[in-house]
Amino acid sequence: MSVNLLEIRDLTFTYPKKEIPTIQRLNMVVREGDFLSILAPSGAGKSTIFRLLTELERPQQGQILYELNQDIQIGYMPQRDLLLEWRTVLDNVTLPLELKGVQKKKARGLAAPYFSDFGLEGTQEHYPNELSGGMRQRVSFLRAIIGGCRVLLLDEPFSALDAITRLHMQDWLQEMCQKLELTTILVTHDIDEALRLSDRIFVFPSTPLAEYEEITLAEPHPRRESKVLVDHKQRILQTLFMEAR
Numbered sequence: 206m207s208v209n210l211l212e213i214r215d216l217t218f219t220y221p222k223k224e225i226p227t228i229q230r231l232n233m234v235v236r237e238g239d240f241l242s243i244l245a246p247s248g249a250g251k252s253t254i255f256r257l258l259t260e261l262e263r264p265q266q267g268q269i270l271y272e273l274n275q276d277i278q279i280g281y282m283p284q285r286d287l288l289l290e291w292r293t294v295l296d297n298v299t300l301p302l303e304l305k306g307v308q309k310k311k312a313r314g315l316a317a318p319y320f321s322d323f324g325l326e327g328t329q330e331h332y333p334n335e336l337s338g339g340m341r342q343r344v345s346f347l348r349a350i351i352g353g354c355r356v357l358l359l360d361e362p363f364s365a366l367d368a369i370t371r372l373h374m375q376d377w378l379q380e381m382c383q384k385l386e387l388t389t390i391l392v393t394h395d396i397d398e399a400l401r402l403s404d405r406i407f408v409f410p411s412t413p414l415a416e417y418e419e420i421t422l423a424e425p426h427p428r429r430e431s432k433v434l435v436d437h438k439q440r441i442l443q444t445l446f447m448e449a450r
């Protein structure tokens with residue numbers, strides 16, 4: 206039985222100068238090792254949840270509790286890869302370590318073993334503009350986890366990729382999250398992506414983010430179209446569509 210790593214309790218958040226909250230009395234539990242997706246319409250407040258989890262914003266009400274009050278390290282992979290074009294791939298990856306005060310040479314040594322697993326062998330001294338979109342996202346992923354995070358936040362990480370690369374990246378990401386024993390939270394408005402990757406999906410029909418429908422998936426990976434997934438998709442569309450009418 207896995208432990209509750211993270212618990213959001215009764216969370217309410219309103220942006221300054223806005224009358225309506227973006228998040229209202231939200232409750233959710235994230236278990237250790239979960240791959241959890243948050244599915245909601247565009248502009249509903251998905252990224253705002255991440256801004257609260259990473260303490261870029263403070264809630265007006267409610268709490269975010271971590272297991273045993275531990276200081277749990279969080280990795281963040283944004284929508285755009287935000288690689289620094291003037292630094293080599295290796296120097297992009299080591300940046301979080303350097304910011305923590307690790308010496309450059311040591312940081313390089315820590316990062317090097319990951320390159321083959323991440324399909325980036327031979328790219329260490331390249332610059333980001335020499336890489337494909339999928340490779341750039343792998344570098345971004347490696348940079349997000351290199352500091353030793355337990356929780357990984359993914360904000361529509363593949364939205365800029367073409368459909369075929371996106372499918373490959375989804376399979377790869379799921380494998381890596383499992384291998385690295387990460388607890389992962391993905392925000393997306395891509396229903397198929399959520400269905401392919403998640404153990405659980407929280408479907409929010411509208412803003413403010415408050416009540417949601419929870420869908421649990423136990424199908425083995427890599428997932429392909431199946432009757433079970435099609436049924437789940439129909440249920441999700443119904444939840445989103447009912448609210449939109």
Ligand SMILES: Nc1ncnc2c1ncn2[C@@H]1O[C@H](COP(=O)(O)OP(=O)(O)OP(=O)(O)O)[C@@H](O)[C@H]1O
Nearest residue numbers: 220221227245246247248249250251252253254394
């Ligand atoms: N700094 C801010 N100040 C005021 N309002 C904001 C701020 N950031 C976001 N918002 C508003 O809050 C709402 C939720 O934004 P958020 O980016 O969390 O949504 P999202 O679901 O992630 O959107 P998308 O699917 O387009 O990425 C939107 O109406 C947005 O305009």
